[in-house]
Amino acid sequence: MSDRSLRGKVAVAGVGETVYYRHSQAPEPEFVLCLKAILAACADAGIDPRDIDGFASFSDDRNDPMSLSAALGIHELRFSNMQWGGGGGGVAGALANASAAIAGGLADCVVVYRALAQGQFGRFGQGVQMPGVPREFGLSMPYGQMAPAQFFAPMVNRFLHDHGIGQEALRAIAMTSYHHAQANPRAVMYGKPLTEEKYDASRWIAEPFHLFDCCQENDGAAAIILVSAERARDMRQKPAFVLGAAMGSAHRAPNSPASSFALPDLGTSQFKSVAKRLYAMARLSPGDVDVVQCYENFTGGVLMSLVEHGFFKPEEAMDFLKLENLIAPSGKLPLNTSGGNLAECYMHGLGLQIEAVRQIRGQSTSQVPDAHVSLAVGGPMSPPVSTIVYGSEATL
């Protein structure tokens, strides 16, 4: 067996977030949000910001490492990295890249960050307004397929069709996020509970997605600081050790959402092979996982990701995906315990990663008792997809 593994070599030492805003409502520039999240993570970790020596991000984040390191007065920049891919597919990949840099000796203290100010830079959920579009965009946009919900809906519809899964399964995923957000004062949807009736009555966006199946769009920033396992043990916070991470895509997955119709296995979150590698590196199986954060671009992506991570079979989805099974502290698989992208904040999944760390620390607003293995899935259907699992000291 290969000893090339991240297992137990790297840990999260600090997490930080700005206030999370509704889209376009941040009072500050995106770069300032980014700096504030990084500083919050440094404060959480108890480190001098100038001791950061690496930066890693994803989804073409606009805040480049040189701007950040100059602004922060970084002593010595040793590592910078961008994970390919749009949306939140790469969030766990960015954490994996940072972890690999530390394990491989390229850097000692790497911050993974994501900042979004859509008022400053434009919204994700709006269609492209150009008179003409090249390449694969010409195969989809003239037909009115131009936004993420519209690209991903046919994938989910195929999966629902193949396995006889009904709308109630998607509804339970949405209800779970909103349920947990009611305990989380950071959540944008704090104080805004969702009922089954409200879900059912909500408008369609693109079938099978109702309004509440779709992530929010938000402004804000989040950051996670990674250091070696040895160093993390001497720091302020209880370490959340990286047990495993993996990234990849389905076979012949098209490069762009605009050509996603050509994906040979259409009804997939693209985690089938990726999850296998995750568990192999972590030396765990799905039954060992205490709590899951799963990126909700759309609830259907969560459904497929949970199946492909081995938590239940597709034909068990209607029984498994019930609110009582998914909520902390008592559910058999507590899911999205901060409110996730649907109800806490859509920070391209970095908020979900922070929540996975909080579960290991015992700091969640919907804490799972004795959470030792905490899994966090990056954006499904948005390749390269990525996933990561954290553990407490007891799991090493």
Add this chain to the structure above:
Amino acid sequence: MSNYILGQNAASPEGDGGHHGGANAGYYLPEGLPAPLAHPVELYGPYWEGTRAEKLVVQRNPATGVYQWPPQWITHDTQSFDIEWAEVAPRGIIHSWTRIWHPVHPALKDAGPYILVVVELPHAGNIRMLGNLLGDPAQNIVIGADVEAVFEHHDNAEPPFTLVQWRTVPNP
């Protein structure tokens, strides 16, 4: 505008492609959506020329007969740059679908709902295409149903183009 779908990889649209003449000439969706540009021409020219002539023309590996779509610079099965274009029968089966209600483009403001279908072509190696499903937007959509292409000519656009739409046909 900034949008991660197009992002920084999108080529700047070449040609303005934007002068749609005349009133709505019975198109499925209102005019004003992005028009397809045959760019890069090596990859997309034969397809869009084909639709003007009411033909479906796609890529095929001449050595193996393996079809591929959307087009690529290289055959995925043999990594050859020798690729041929082949006409295929303009029919298929519905592989998946969505019915879109929420408009994300000004031209679609009062156009919904409308139906998108992913169509598989079993006679061409199960390649897939996308289009709108013509007819009642409230219709029941059946995965596995047979469909045939309908060529929607936008003759007044500059340059003119033809979209491939789909309609259901009775099972034989």
